Structures are given as C-alpha cells and as structure tokens.
Amino acid sequence: MKRVLFVLVLVVFQLSSKAQVRIPEMSPKAVIKQVVGLTDVEIVYSRPSARGRSVLGNLVPFGQLWRTGANENTIITFGDDVVINGKTLKKGKYALFSVPNVQSWDIIFYTAIDNWGTPKEYDESKVALKATVQDQTLSKPVETFTIAINNLETSSATLDIAWENSYVSLKFEVPTKKIAIASIEKTLAGPTPEEYYTAAQYFYQSNSDIVKGREYIDKAVELSKSVPFYYLRLKSLIQAKQGDKKGAIETAKWSISAAEAAGNKEYVEMNKASIDEWSR
Structure with missing residues (x-):
C-alpha cells in the first residue's frame, strides 16, 4: 500500500513539475532581422497595442524618456558602423530610447541595454548618439506599436516607428562600398x-x-x-x-x-x- 501511495505521489509530482500555464502576452515580443547593403541589422522589441487608449501625450507622455516599446529595453544591433546625420554610430548593441514630442521625436541610442523600461538614473555619457526627427501625422491610426526597417538602398535604409497617428523615420547609412571593396581586394589578392x-x-x-x-x-x-x-x-x-x-x-x-x-x-x-x- 505504501509503495502504491509513493508511486502515485511521484507521478503527481512529475506531472505538476512539467505543467506550465501559458497565456498570451499583452505586448508580444518581435524580432526584426534585415540586411542593409552588406550590414546586418537586428531589432528586438515588445509591441503594445492601444486597445482604445489615447497613446501619445497620455499613455506615453510628451517630453519624457520612453522605452520605445514595452517591457525590457528595445535592443537594436548594427553589424557595422553606421552614419546618422553625419555622425558615426559604432557597431554593436544599443537600447533604443526616445522622447516623443508633438511635432518631433528624439531618438536615442543608449549603450546600457540591461534596463527594464527606462534607466533608474539616466546617464548622458551612455548616449552614443541622439537624433531628432519630425513627426508625420498618419491619416489611418496604427493599433499596435511598430518598428520597421524600410526604404532599403544598397547603402542606406530608414528606421521607422509608428503608433496611433504618429510616424517618425530616421535614415541611417551603412558602409557598403567600403566592405565591398575590401572583399574584392582580399579575394583578388589571393x-x-x-x-x-x-x-x-x-x-x-x-x-x-x-x-x-x-x-x-x-x-x-x-x-x-x-x-x-x-x-x-x-x-x-x-x-x-x-x-x-x-x-x-x-x-x-x-x-x-x-x-x-x-x-x-x-x-x-x-x-x-x-x-x-x-x-x-
């Protein structure tokens, strides 16, 4: 009898240890992988939806640092150095923060990427690059927060962010010519x-x-x-x-x-x- 009870307890324990409750995430994670020219770009972020709420200026206040998504940091990775507004952003991983305003957004590439949301103490020395882009009002609202890499050229693309009636686009340039010439010279050199x-x-x-x-x-x-x-x-x-x-x-x-x-x-x-x- 004791042996039967022991086996039953063991089976129940094993079943309970394997059981996992799964529910859908309110802000599901998305991964974007895109080759721009010869440069790998990756974005990992969580996508909240409006769900009837007023977003810009309310849920996401104007003039305040925002995580640019939900949950942990939105992470953008560049496989090579890129150029934004004439300034070089070194290859690597960055937290993508932003400061939405009525007519423009500040887009911030931040070197510390291990925050949940925004940093407890914002450190200006960790800002690798900051750029201001104009807000373009959309005629049709975007329900779910979206980041995309669009306008693909051999040497450039745009980082596009859209939510509700707000849309901003930041162009970045990649060193395609430099990489291609280096590859050609190496190959021809034997x-x-x-x-x-x-x-x-x-x-x-x-x-x-x-x-x-x-x-x-x-x-x-x-x-x-x-x-x-x-x-x-x-x-x-x-x-x-x-x-x-x-x-x-x-x-x-x-x-x-x-x-x-x-x-x-x-x-x-x-x-x-x-x-x-x-x-x-």
Whole structure:
C-alpha cells in the first residue's frame, strides 16, 4: 500500500513539475532581422497595442524618456558602423530610447541595454548618439506599436516607428562600398599566409598529399613578413616526412629562434627534441 501511495505521489509530482500555464502576452515580443547593403541589422522589441487608449501625450507622455516599446529595453544591433546625420554610430548593441514630442521625436541610442523600461538614473555619457526627427501625422491610426526597417538602398535604409497617428523615420547609412571593396581586394589578392598554413596543416595531419602540404607551407612562409614559429615548426615536420632531415633540422633551428623571440618555451623544447631525433 505504501509503495502504491509513493508511486502515485511521484507521478503527481512529475506531472505538476512539467505543467506550465501559458497565456498570451499583452505586448508580444518581435524580432526584426534585415540586411542593409552588406550590414546586418537586428531589432528586438515588445509591441503594445492601444486597445482604445489615447497613446501619445497620455499613455506615453510628451517630453519624457520612453522605452520605445514595452517591457525590457528595445535592443537594436548594427553589424557595422553606421552614419546618422553625419555622425558615426559604432557597431554593436544599443537600447533604443526616445522622447516623443508633438511635432518631433528624439531618438536615442543608449549603450546600457540591461534596463527594464527606462534607466533608474539616466546617464548622458551612455548616449552614443541622439537624433531628432519630425513627426508625420498618419491619416489611418496604427493599433499596435511598430518598428520597421524600410526604404532599403544598397547603402542606406530608414528606421521607422509608428503608433496611433504618429510616424517618425530616421535614415541611417551603412558602409557598403567600403566592405565591398575590401572583399574584392582580399579575394583578388589571393589566400593569406594563415590560409596557406591551415591548408598545409590539413595535408600533413591527414597523411594525404604531403607534396601539396609542402607547397602550401612554403607559400605561407614566403608571404609572411615575420614568419611565426609555428609555421616553421610545421614546415620542419613536413620536410622530415618527405625524408629531407637536413632541411628539417635547419628549419627547426629557425623555429627555435622565432619561438625564443616570442617567449614560447614549449615550441623551443619540441624543436630541440625533433632535432635530436632527426640527427641520429
């Protein structure tokens, strides 16, 4: 009997521990992900609805700092530096605050993003950028608070905010040309020394085409302005595997000098041990 009771209690406990009451959120969360040119932009915010209430100037007072949404901070993330009204906003995450007024809004990008609502103590030093935009009255009211990224061009877009009869739009520019040119130049310049090193490492460790591995590590060494000791270590191992122990010893000695200059004792000892082995 006791065993039956114990099992029943255990089953009830397990069921109760898994049970979760779910109800709809009054201000559901939304996530916007948009690529502008070559720059990733993301906005995470909660969307309150008017529900018959007077919003701007009442529920959201004029002239006061607003969280620009509901619940925790509205967070906007830029994958690259952007330019707003001629000022640079560094890439990263920001709390999106605003100060709605009758004819204009102040849009504020704030570096502290862990507030519930507005900060208890507003710190002007945490304002990364502030911009003023004109309020455009809508003929048809927007029931649910909305943030969007619109007017997409290859080098710009607008951050749009709408609720009730109020609509504001803030243009931001992205460094598409700079990113594209850098990508083109990197691609046309060919692989980097590190990419050649990684390819050589694969061929050596996988016991596949050691000749190809030697070709790639030679290229990595050739293209390096200051050859890293670990490049030279790999080259010596490949040389030894090819049967060129004399060349491997010379390269290992070079690796020792580079490792000593870098203060890496581990590579110094590994190279010395290999030289002893290859000298027999």
